[in-house]
Amino acid sequence: AQSVAQPEDQVNVAEGNPLTVKCTYSVSGNPYLFWYVQYPNRGLQFLLKYITGDNLVKGSYGFEAEFNKSQTSFHLKKPSALVSDSALYFCAVRERDSSYKLIFGSGTRLLVRP
Amino acid sequence: DAGVIQSPRHEVTEMGQEVTLRCKPISGHNSLFWYRQTMMRGLELLIYFNNNVPIDDSGMPEDRFSAKMPNASFSTLKIQPSEPRDSAVYFCASSLETQAPGDTQYFGPGTRLTVL
Numbered sequence: 001a002q003s004v005a006q007p008e009d010q011v012n013v014a015e016g017n018p019l020t021v022k023c024t025y026s027v028s029g030n031p032y033l034f035w036y037v038q039y040p041n042r043g044l045q046f047l048l049k050y051i052t053g054d055n056l057v058k059g060s061y062g063f064e065a066e067f068n069k070s071q072t073s074f075h076l077k078k079p080s081a082l083v084s085d086s087a088l089y090f091c092a093v094r095e096r097d098s099s100y101k102l103i104f105g106s107g108t109r110l111l112v113r114p
Numbered sequence: 115d116a117g118v119i120q121s122p123r124h125e126v127t128e129m130g131q132e133v134t135l136r137c138k139p140i141s142g143h144n145s146l147f148w149y150r151q152t153m154m155r156g157l158e159l160l161i162y163f164n165n166n167v168p169i170d171d172s173g174m175p176e177d178r179f180s181a182k183m184p185n186a187s188f189s190t191l192k193i194q195p196s197e198p199r200d201s202a203v204y205f206c207a208s209s210l211e212t213q214a215p216g217d218t219q220y221f222g223p224g225t226r227l228t229v230l
Contacts, residue, residue: 041226046219049216100209101159102219106156
């Protein structure tokens with residue numbers, strides 16, 4: 001069965017330090033991979049996606065993610081965290097033969113302290 | 115450029131009442147999704163429309179839930195009768211489904227529903 005795992009409920013980092021939010025998946029074939037961010041009382045905002053090609057994908061607000069096929073992972077990273085990055089982050093996958101169905105992880109809360 | 119618009123943003127109702135949630139997708143998008151978000155179950159896809167036609171409603175929890183898309187710019191999700199366990203945040207999302215891979219879904223701000 002398709003699944004997405006975000007093993008950490010919360011990630012705490014100091015402002016200015018690098019951050020990583022982890023995501024692993026179990027989907028047949030080579031899926032499409034997405035990261036979304038949710039700020040309090042807001043909808044999900046698209047950050048970035050992996051379709052094909054370069055394993056390092058750059059997205060909005062200085063975020064990037066690295067696709068690792070052998071480890072079936074798609075970790076979200078940022079070289080220098082900002083307090084304003086504090087939010088809930090969701091990883092999502094979609095099988096290539098599915099035109100629409102996104103499977104979401106449970107979310108990871110990122111807390112960046114000043 | 116307006117994103118996905120949802121109304122109301124908050125709804126408080128009593129058990130047994132009918133609730134109607136509304137969504138206006140991004141202009142030009144041909145696919146629309148309704149999701150439900152709860153602490154226990156996370157984000158769940160309820161129903162998916164393509165070109166105003168329901169394609170997948172397997173996530174609709176029970177007959178109390180119904181969704182319509184009478185035209186390309188409007189959709190409703192109705193719960194009748196509502197129950198306390200329906201309390202959740204309901205999101206609408208839209209995308210432009212093309213032959214290109216990896217179409218992105220764009221989400222609205224959500225409707226927070228509380229059923230007393």
